[in-house]
Amino acid sequence: MADITLWLPERDTVTHQALGKAAEECGELTQILARCIIQGIEGRDPKTGQPNRERLAEELADVDAAISWLFELLDLDIETHNARSDRKLTGFREWADMIKGSPAE
Numbered sequence: 001m002a003d004i005t006l007w008l009p010e011r012d013t014v015t016h017q018a019l020g021k022a023a024e025e026c027g028e029l030t031q032i033l034a035r036c037i038i039q040g041i042e043g044r045d046p047k048t049g050q051p052n053r054e055r056l057a058e059e060l061a062d063v064d065a066a067i068s069w070l071f072e073l074l075d076l077d078i079e080t081h082n083a084r085s086d087r088k089l090t091g092f093r094e095w096a097d098m099i100k101g102s103p104a105e
């Protein structure tokens with residue numbers, strides 16, 4: 001079996017663009033997450049003066065829209081998505097409680 005295989009781009013143009021847009025929006029979210037980590041949620045963009053908190057909310061909304069579009073377009077299972085998301089959120093909340101109770105806090 002060859003180690004190299006042929007890869008071709010997604011052939012459906014709308015799906016191709018929706019996947020690309022989701023990746024682009026995830027990149028924008030990654031940028032503001034990094035800024036919030038290094039500068040703080042209450043910091044501001046040094047060039048525009050926009051609060052990090054406001055920009056974070058915008059990019060979360062953009063990613064949310066991109067995700068919703070993919071679910072519609074690809075007919076993904078929303079019930080499975082919601083169940084997994086609920087499990088993740090429960091875990092994140094438990095983790096936050098563990099952090100709050102740790103010696104580092």
Ligand SMILES: [Mg+2]
Pocket residue numbers: 025028058059062
């Ligand atoms: Mg965006």
